[in-house]
Amino acid sequence: MVNAFILIMSKTGTERSVIRELSKLEEVVDVSVVYGDYDIIAKIQAETLEDLNSVILDKIRALDEVSNTSTLIAV
Template structure:
């Protein structure tokens, strides 16, 4: 099991829309709007690194209002 913490920046004013979209993704366990350099904090779990890569590229980064992501993998 791979646990990742993903920090995302959204397009201006789209933070709540992104949060709603993220919570519909099966692998997203938790997601929060946050203040600071990033707009959303995401906790995702996948079976392996390849699955995480797939979730990041096909499901999270492809959301129309995501501008940028930074991913940290939990040990």
């Protein structure tokens, strides 16, 4: 099991919409608004690194409101 925290920048004013969409993903364990360089943090659990990559690229970055992400893999 791979645990990761994804820091997400969203387009201005779309934070709530992004959180709603992220909450629908089965891999998302928790999601919150944060202050600082990023707008949202999501905790993700995936079976493998390949699965994590797929979640990030195909599900999170695919959202129109998401402008940038940074991934922190927990060990």
